[in-house]
Amino acid sequence: MAETLLKVQGLQAWYGESHILHGVGFEIGRGELVTLLGRNGAGKTTTLKSVMGIVEKRTGSVAFEGKETVGQPSDAIARLGLAYCPEERGIFSSLNVEENLLLPPMVRPGGMSLSEIYQLFPNLQERRRSQGTKLSGGEQQMLAIGRILRTGANLLLLDEPTEGLAPVIVQRIGEIIRQLKGRGFTILLVEQNFHFAAAVADRHYIMEDGHVVDIMTAGDVKQNIGKLQAYLGV
Amino acid sequence: MFELIGIPPQALFGQLLLGLINGAFYAMLSLGLAVIFGMLNVINFTHGAQYMMGAFAAWLLLGILDIPFWVSLVLAPIIVGLFGVVLERLLLKRIYHLDHLYGFLLTFGLALVIEGLFQWKWGSSGAPYPNPIPGGYNLGFMFLPTYRGFVVLAALVICLATWYGIERTKLGAYLRAATENPTLVRAFGINVPRLITLTYGLGVGLAALAGVLAAPIQQVSALMGTNLVLVVFAVVVIGGMGSIMGSIVTGFGLGLIEGLTKVFYPPASNTVIFVVMALVLLIKPAGLFGQTK
């Protein structure tokens, strides 16, 4: 495995009174694409949010490039070089497409330029003056991904980027994610769509009830397909 | 034509100008209230007191340090805005997670404290502030005092600048985005708490700026903002807080309506804005420019 970029140990998280994560641990090496798989309610989204520092309460350790982030506010965490694309996409309706794209500030040098992003997502350039939420679901997803590529962040947290999209769009997003990996981005992906995940990822962490219960590399998946299906209940 | 309806044009245009000036203050104050509410989820009841503080700051700067009006126009909003920043850091930021009503009650209490202290120190009778540009123009149909014309223009410029700042600049984009989803904006690396403090400081500064502009027209007194803020609440209900341009248009429009009422039926001029509010609630409860929220 490459040099460790993100190391999560014993991560616990709460929403109000409810205890969601009970000691999650995993690692991601620089340039890897890793997924969190699991059923609804297993704690995948909460794990992403906890890494980003936007849950009400979290304990344990989340180290990015060796720096501990638990105890820091989410804006400080983002400035270390993490970028987050939420499940609900979070496109701002009071901003147009270009304003949405330009919103996240640069946190490090080396991000993609606006024209590179428009090259990747030509639709967005055509509709740059449209209200962000007037785009189609697929375009909104691309906007949500494109938005975090400019900032220079090297770890992208993507929460279910294919949810609710047509197969042809899912395929396009798969290509884009592979391209991003090719450009050297490290990606932590949460997915329900196992076939999509298997096609792009280096490694899978399987979650159940707020724990990581299994790890599989891309190579293991074929032999263990039955076990995996049992985990995911498909 | 005016003689036909029995109103001398001097009176009509005089009242319209007065209405326009009141409208200018309604617009500036409701704008600040709307921007603050968007970011802080607090209806800033202290707005009237902060408007008064702006006028007082200018009056004190002149009286004690001999600082002229034009310098106060910049200095006073900064001083009062900084005071707002302190209030936000010390008190307001601790109640954002509560129901809106608590912010309303807190800022109401602060208004009582501030106005009470000013009243205690300087009494409730007003002090005059000298007109910085005396004189005026005879326009034929009316006499236009220069300073009053200046106030209307200045308010218009201030309102449009605020609109531009919010709708067309990077900082404005942060503001709009954080109004919608502060958590996500923060997760992008923007220091949202600082943005909120800044917003409150700017909103308060805007109220103080209105106060400085009002000083030469009205008497500078501890309670000059007390009734005004209540009328501005009605303006905000009428316009809805969703749109910046809406606040501006509603503010000036209601000022004009008030001015016209003074010409045609003077006894109702104090209450006409509230009547308009009742009508708007009947016809379009969300407000003229409001989203259903």
Added chain:
Amino acid sequence: MMSPSQRMIVAVAVAVLALAAPWFAYPVFLMTALCFALFACAFNLLLGYAGLMSFGHAMFFGMAGYFYGHVVKAWDMPPELGLLAGVGGAALLGLVTGALAIRRQGIYFAMITLAFAQMVYFFCIQAPFTHGEDGLQGIVRKPLLGGLIPTKDDRVLYYVVLAIFLFGYGAIYRFIHSPFGQVLKAIRDNEQRALSLGYEADRYKLLAFVLSAALAGLAGATKAMVLQFATLTDVSAAMSGEVVLMALVGGLGTIIGPVIGAFIIITMQNYLAATGEFVLVIQGLIFVVIVMAFRKGVVGEFSEWWKRRSEPRAQPKAAD
């Protein structure tokens, strides 16, 4: 919670205190405090049980005072009719303003009621029957029940006011514990759900608003009867704020809280009256302190403390 025997002791003590009070405290002060206590209870009915914060309740309180004064002084009618006019007038005003205000919720509701109260205030400055800045002065006390109850004696009048207060308080208590009050609470807690169960939320809210206005009117008219004047102060925004403060100090949503809050604030004003502007400053500070640190008010904080104190002795499973 207190045990039944503890409750009995407290109830008897309060009853004795209420009956004996005018012999060791200034009766006019007590009567004023009772009027404000009823006013605060009326306000709290709306906030605590319907979830609607009116910031304009002075319009009902103050207008009822004017109605009482006008009927009793200008029309020279018996005080009972004056009280009736106060209650009826306030209820009618409540019906009109309430029907409009409940079209918006939350903070807008507060702003709308505040704005309407300000409109009433401006109206009162100009309307001839209020006598503007001078107020309606010298509303002579007349005997009640056709001469059966003389009211010139403050102590006698005190018992009348106590009875009026108890009537109002009892009405609120009955209302809250009626099926109607239960529906109201359900609407407060989850309006969508109540609507889906077929309750017309707005009609319930409006009725609560009218009832609250009517009782605020009863308090205002009674105050005019006691003090023999009605002035602009009682319709002002400051008065609307004061009643919020009383309920807040006592404890929002508790039935006894506003009574205690009213007595605390009126006592405070009595002692601070000489300091002029500082009454406002201190009231403002109380708002700030309560919102920042004691949001449950005196009664709420006390019952928490009582619970903690008696918890070790209570059955551990009785929680939840």
